[in-house]
Amino acid sequence: MGEPADMPGAEQKKKKFIMVVDGNPKDALTTGMILQNFGYSVTTVKSAEEALEFLSIAVPALVIAEFNLPGMNGVDLLGRMRQNPVVSKVPVMVQTSHPDPSSRDRCLEAGCILYLRKPVTGEDLYRAVQSIVERTPRKNVRVATFLMASVDGTGTGAEFVTVISVQGMFVKTLHPRPLGSKHTVSFIIKKKIVWVEAVVLYSYGFGEEPAKDPGMGMRFVNIEPEYRDLIQAHIQESFSAGTPAK
Secondary structure (H helix, E strand, O other), X not given: OOOOOOOOOOOOOOXXXXXXXXXXXXHHHHHHHHXXXXXXXXXXXXXXXXXXXXXXXXXXXXXXXXXXXXXXXXHHHHHHXXXXXXXXXXXXXXXXXXXXXXXXXXXXXXXXXXXXXXXXXXXXXXXXXXXXXXXXXXXOOOEEEEEEEEEOOOOOOOOEEEEEOOXXXXXXXXXXXXXXXXXXXXXXXXXXEEEEEEEEEEEEOOXXXXXXXXXXXXXXXXXXXXXXXXXXXXXXXXXXXXOOOO
């Protein structure tokens, strides 16, 4: 059975590279860390000039630029990129605190693919980036995690939930269960034990896929609303892990 693209554990073979152009250090760090938490490779630069210099040696999957930049603004950067055949097709998304409503029209007319006003929530940023750079955007937000788990009450201390969404999870284990089989899985979030019933969608045995952890992708088939809310809260907190305090 192939991996459903929307399920935890179905990772891209290679991390996609995103450039963040923002002269505000706090905003740049926040955006960069959120994107890294979502599994993207990120470089941040402070100005359009630095961005152009970097673009001469590396081509990202996406540029996320502030409209207000020291020197050239975000529209100027986009114009320079469109003149360079090497990066002319790279999508540019503007994420800005610029108060002038006309800046949106200027950015869209210049060719930016999306215009967002700060502050942008982690989930909105995730969905925006997914819609631009992924061939099959995921419907559900998923994050990397590390939660001690037990499958059918037989955990040996070596089973962990390593990726989770509100629809399913990836359980790292040396003993993946058969495809299509249903199991009760428990794991701990914020000192609370979560119990779910889940079905195995795909699995990797030890050594079968050198670049992947042994384990199984599972979809929830029965979960209490309070546990789903707890998972959602855990995901929301993971958005901002490592970002500056507000």
